[in-house]
Amino acid sequence: MRFHKHSAAFWIAAALGLLLLLLAPLAVSAEEAHGPAGLRERHASLAPQLADNPFGGPVVLQSDESARRIDGDVYAVVEHPFAAVSGALSDPAQWCDILILHLNNKFCRRAQEQGMTRVDLRVGKKHPQSVQAASLLSFTWRPPVRSSDYLSVRMEAADGPYDTRDYRLLVEAVPLDANRTFLHMGYALSYGGASDFAMRVYLGTIGQDKVGFTRTKAPGAGNDGFVAGMRGVTERNTMRYYLAIDAYLDSLSTPAGQRLE
Structure with missing residues (x-):
């Protein structure tokens, strides 16, 4: 399907693409933290999946979808000392260095307001776009x-x-x-009704080939058995954000002035 840049369909597709990004970091359940003992227990229980998975490394991806x-x-x-991980991920300014690695994130800054720290993110399209034209997501x-x-x-x-709300981002870590x-x-x-409708349109048309990493059917079935729809989108984009964290941690061994090269 091709869209002329002046057609209504073009602008609908552009809006859907941005909505897809907003639903991107998805795969990170914002439930209560496990805590140190609980996280160690989780590591033990996931040992088989960490040792044998489609990613070729010690990574387990899980996702869930309920009513909106x-x-x-x-x-x-991760192959990094706990002290380095804790120092990097506990600093909101360094989170901007992580989040900006995604092509759709155009701007990030740490801000202070009424004694509270915010991480302000501007999200937009993959191609060059002004910060002012990108949408604000303020954590x-x-x-x-x-x-x-x-x-x-x-x-x-x-x-x-785009009618999204109640974002929760949680990261926790323990040394091994x-x-x-x-x-x-x-x-x-x-997400609300408008977002739900827009995503259904997207996933039923130009986004119908978007699949995740979890197999819900036997190989050879539709999409080779991989989860599709909203969960598929979630899994793809969640992995991108995890890789951004891992890449940033890898970069810490490089002089600061060379990390973006």
């Missing part, structure tokens, strides 16, 4: 919980563009040994 609510989780073992930064063997970070946004950390990233959001 999407959430999910990424659990992963409230909650004070992190930090100790020598546990980190918990939470961000929340009451409202987002001197050089490895077990990381849990959870993300969730709710």
Whole structure:
């Protein structure tokens, strides 16, 4: 399907593409944090999946969809000392360095307002776009919980563009040994009727080939058995955000002036 840039269909498709991004970080259940003991138990229970999965590394991706609510989780073992992970992910300014790695994120800054810290994100299209034309998604930064063997970070946004709301972003981590950390990233959001309709249109037309990583049917079935629809979109985009975190942690061994090269 091709759209002329002046047609109504073109602008509908553009809006749907932005909505797709807003539903992107999806896969990170914003439930209560496991806590240090609970996260270690989770690591033990996921040991078989961490050792054998389609990603070729110690990563487990889970997602869920309920009535106009999407959430999910990424659990992963990262090859970085806990102190480095905790120092990076407990700093809201460094979160901007992480989030800006996604092509659709045009701008990010840490801001202070009435004693509260915010992480303001501008999201837009993949091609070049002015910051002013991108949509605002403003997260409230909650004070992190930090100790020598546990980190918990939470961000929340009451409202987002295109009838989305109730965003919750959670990251927690525990050390496994001197050089490895077990990381849990959870993300969730709710969406209203307008967003629901727009996504159904998108996924029924130009986005119908978007699939995730979880097989819900035998190979050879439609989409080779991989989950499609909203959950498929969720899983694809969640993985992108996890990879942004991992790439940023990898970059910390490089001098600051060379990290974007």
